[in-house]
Amino acid sequence: MLTGFPRPLQRRKLVKVAVPKNTKQIQSMPAEARQVVDEIRHADIVVGIPSYNNSKTIGHVVRAAHAGLAKYFPSYNGIIINSDGGSKDGTPEVVTQTPMQDSQLLLLNTPMKPVNRLSFPYHGIPGKGSAFRMIFQMASMLDAKACVVVDSDLRSITPEWFDLLIRPVLEGGFDFVAPYYHRHKYDGTITNSIVYPLTRCLYGQRLRQPIGGDFGMSQPLLNRYLERDDWETDVARFGIDIWMTTIAVAEGFKVCQSFLGAKLHDAKDPGADLSAMLQQVTSSVFLLMREYENTWRGRTGSEPAALFGFRYDVGLDPINVNLDRMLTAFRKGAEDLGDVWKLALRPDTLAEVKELARTAKPGDFHLDDELWVRIVYEFACTAKSSRLERATLLKSITPLYLGRVASFVVETAEMGAAEVEHRIERLCLKFEELKPYLINIWFGETPAAAAPPQSSAPGAEQPEQMEV
Amino acid sequence: MIRTLEQLLEGVVGGIVTQLNNLLPPLIVAVFLFAVFFVAAVLVRWFLTKAVKGARMDRFLKEMGLSNMLADRGDVHTTPLVAGAAFWMILLVGALIGLSLFNTQLTTRMVEATVFLFPKLVTAGLIMLAGAWLAQFLSRSVLVWTHNEELPAPRRWAAATKVMVMFIAVVAASEVLGFAPHVFFAAFVIVGSGAVLAASLAMGLGGRDAVRRYLESREAAKLDREDEKSLWNHL
CATH class of the missing domain: 3.90.550.10 (Spore Coat Polysaccharide Biosynthesis Protein SpsA; Chain A)
Known part of the structure; x- marks a missing residue:
């Protein structure tokens, strides 16, 4: 049974909404x-x-x-x-x-x-x-x-x-x-x-x-x-x-x-x-x-x-993923969906994606964190302004997502759970680091301000601390 | 001999003088009117450019995907489009009024033809625009869908969709304009029937094997995935 909640808890002041039965x-x-x-x-x-x-x-x-x-x-x-x-x-x-x-x-x-x-x-x-x-x-x-x-x-x-x-x-x-x-x-x-x-x-x-x-x-x-x-x-x-x-x-x-x-x-x-x-x-x-x-x-x-909750380690069932199939989907996506991606991705991002797809090999495939974050942010901005084609646009992310998963699988093949968690934490920090870029492109600021950052801020890699 | 030549020349000059007497006043008025309409068009364009922001319309064009159709990076602004359209409309009206001043059979016919044809032209233009927009929208949907479903040649499916929709738009526009409607309609029927016939023949002759092989490979891929059926949950 759970005990030990901090008291008194300052509950957020909320207006209690009564839901009428005939709404x-x-x-x-x-x-x-x-x-x-x-x-x-x-x-x-x-x-x-x-x-x-x-x-x-x-x-x-x-x-x-x-x-x-x-x-x-x-x-x-x-x-x-x-x-x-x-x-x-x-x-x-x-x-x-x-x-x-x-x-x-x-x-x-x-x-x-x-x-x-x-x-x-x-x-x-x-x-x-x-x-x-x-x-x-x-x-x-x-x-x-x-x-x-x-x-x-x-x-x-x-x-x-x-x-x-x-x-x-x-x-x-x-x-x-x-x-x-x-x-x-x-x-x-x-x-x-x-x-x-x-x-x-x-x-x-x-x-x-x-x-x-x-x-x-x-x-x-x-x-x-x-x-x-x-x-x-x-x-x-x-x-x-x-x-x-x-x-x-x-x-x-x-x-x-x-x-x-x-x-x-x-x-x-x-x-x-x-x-x-x-x-x-x-x-x-x-x-x-x-x-x-x-x-x-x-x-x-x-x-x-x-x-x-009391944290404990557990054994997990193995999960098989087909790396080749994911990479093929990514490569083929870059061949077929360039015209659709062009609507969402900025020219430099699209060029990087295409280059990556062209040179993709299963052994050392790597879709960089920064590139991935830019892809997500740029799709988010386009989805905001394109009401009619939003569904089509977002469905076209699938090969990009599979490319990212393939990269993650290659990178973490030999890693244990803690290392993988650390790797995800690194990605999260990259998302946080590039948030100004998102703000720039989301709120339609000048192209210069919206230029993708060239370097990463060093040293922010701290694995998540959890209270248990 | 000289007398005859003189008579001929007098006739020609007389004719020209008569024509000039008849046409010069309306020509001067027409030029003046056209100049007035030109100035008015420039003023209206300037006023619209300054007064109309069109942000809502710009957003609408973007949301509907029309911006991307009209410009490669989707940077379309409504204000210059509307101002430009108003400018050319005023010029056209000025030109037509100027032409009508001549009051000849030819100019009257030209003015009438333009006035009657204009709404049809606008309608046909709108049909073509809608067709292009629909073609783009559907072809992209087909492209993404065929890709995600791992169907062969997604870009060909998308191109075929685009051509088909555009062809229908051309047929509809030609109907509105009355421009060789039977030819376009007949072409449409022939192309449509031809496509169906070709597909049937392909299926009947050699295509059946290809379709079977394709379905088998799909089934095999499905079975592969069944083997992979695992705890992998994307969410």
Whole structure:
């Protein structure tokens, strides 16, 4: 059980937003869900699980949630809500029918209190964001003090995860709890190469897994999410995680991280939907950059976010990546997509990319940090001003991203976890160092001012210090 | 003999004098009017350049991708475009009024033709512009999509899309202008049918094997990825 939160906590002053039950948001909920909410009326904790064809793994997640609520929050009313995207493999049935017989295994003195388990199909654009929306609506209507969402394909989830994600909200005064996992060095490459460094550099908070997918939230933050009107953008799909994190960080909600151990999930095809996934995530990041441009413009450097949980090392499953395929995609991208990249990249950046693609060899391939940061910044600026072609532009990043991943794989082939973390830290510092360049090109300053920097500031390489 | 020549010359000179008497006054007025319209056009252009900022329009052009179509680096500003258009419009009106002063059959026909053709020209121009914009937008989408889907020859797919859309725009514009509409339409039908026929023949004759090989390689790549099915999660 988590203890030892600093008290008294200075919670950010927030206007509590009451969400009326007849708003447009609530109307988009399925009638059956509304009916159940009217019957249950109140819950202290809502556990939300989005799903789509996850019958193999969701039973384990539901059991962990049930046990977590029973073990760590026995005096609270908990409810588990599965928001399903129309699974054909019986996922909703698994949620509602999974037997809960873990009292003895968990060494509980009292029998486990029954926890309501509900499963509803969500309405709207198919995607994780729409699934979350229904969960948030129900949590808000149930006046939940805390809401936690977890992925349905997790194999490594334990009851402790719920304690770690909920208690900082209920007892620590935090509004947003992001996960902190041990992951294989090649896992979470969009996080490591784009989302974490960029979010950290922009908003100044070192949330290591901003799109981890498992989050704890307070009621005020939940209501803030619900009052926004951009639910039917890429937020409805894979953009939801970074959207949640960015709003929490940019709007000054109190954020922290909880160490959850290893993140192991169901195996899947790593290439499936990559370009759509990348486009949705980057589109969300870049659009939020526009919204919060006055917030991030003045922020310099970054500071570590509070990290809770007992940190321990874990063994991780090996991850195979196909270096040749990634390099081929990068080379072919440079051949085919030059006309599209020309819209986003400045001539010198494009020339460097093309030269790199021309000379790329698997053994010593290296896409420089500075070049990568410039690519990301320049795409961000173009995405801001090109509304119609934004999706096409952002989908064209895929080969560049694969090139960057290939470079990372080559560089870190012999590295251990700590060295890899150090390597990611170096990239983050490069993002921070080149932030003036981003500000120049974003706010349309003179071409001379927007010229890419030629040298790196020395000596800023300090690995992230974490509070445990 | 000399008398005859004199008579001829007198006739010619008389004719010229008569023509001059008829045409010189309207010509002088026409030149004066044209000069007045020229000055007005210059003034309007100057006023528009100073008064209209057009920042919102510039942003719109950029957001819609029109800037990149009109200029290589997308540095298009609406103000000089609008001012230039107004300048040439005023000059055109001045020229037409000047021509109409001559009141001859030829000038009347020229003025009428211009007045009637102008809206059609503008419409056709807009169709071509929209076609070019759509062609660019679709070809880029096709290019990125075919590349990401690892389909063969993405640039050819993109070029084919562009040509197809532009061809449709040309057919539509020629319809509006009434310029050989049947020829363009027939060409469109022939090209479209030809493409379908060629594709069918290719599939029927040798292409079937190529398609099979391609599908097999796709399947093999898919199986490879199945083998690679792992814990690698990009997010």
